[in-house]
Amino acid sequence: MTGRGNVETLVLLQPVAVDTNSPDRDGMLIVANGLLVGILVHLDAPEHGETTGWFLEAGFGRLNGVRAPIFDTLEQATRWVRDSFRG
């Protein structure tokens, strides 16, 4: 079970290469309490312009279809995932 009551969700990130059909390749699997809940990809393609950072490429379960902001750092992304599982 993920995110129950006030028990803090344990969020782990694991590097993975992702085929996005673009230069954005560096990714992180997001594992929350032992379950894969999403994939972050770092925006590297010049087309993104000023927008750089970590993008929630896909979400599963509670993160399915959720629109996340683009995170400057992985710490911010982790905090956001933990907040999403709170309550």
Next chain:
Amino acid sequence: MQNALTRKLESYDELSDADRRALNDLVPRIRQVGARVDLIREGDEPDKVLLILDGFACRYKVLPDGQRQIMAYLVPGDFCDLNVFILDEMDHNIGTISACQVVDIPRKAIDDITTRYPNITRTFLWCALVDGAVLREWLVNMGARSPDQRIAHLFCELHMRLDVVGRVTDDSFEFPFTQSEIAETMGLSSVHVNRTLRELRALGLINLKGRVLTILDLKRLQAFCRFTPNYLHLRNTRWGERRRMTWPGRSEEG
């Protein structure tokens, strides 16, 4: 030069000189509206028909969390629902994308012209049917096409709709939409829109520079997204001669 409305209506069916004069009288006062300005908002009482003579506008809704969904693009010659004033209030917003020339057509003017000019009435109804058909096609687009085909399909449609009102030169046309606005239209993230545009460029299908979209190979772009223009119901894309039909309501053999 004929206004965009007349050109659009003539892309559906023939109009007489009297019809054209009546249509010109329908647009006496043109108002300039800046980019990204609401023309009418959800909850407003619709008391006139809005006609876009130049520029781009859109229909949209905003969800409680602030997310915006664009459901339709209005291009030169398009108007919002002709009988909208039957309803008590608007169920969505209409806002400009680029600076627009807008005409506010009062209800009485619509009543007058449709009473006196059956050809015009028929083409107005044609517009409404095509609006419905475009909405259906957008539903198919959102539900059943991959993101790259979805955006390619939008480009093919815009090319055709803008061409009939004389806004396409050498397969290039004004494209004032931001990537966020395309994302809000297509149900995609801006990141995915960026990547898809990049792919369409890499395939040599389009070029998008300085708010001008150039379709580099129209046939290939249409094949890429399996674009079938039947839903736009334009005269020049029909399979054959138009069915002969008198108006109103009485069809002939043939």
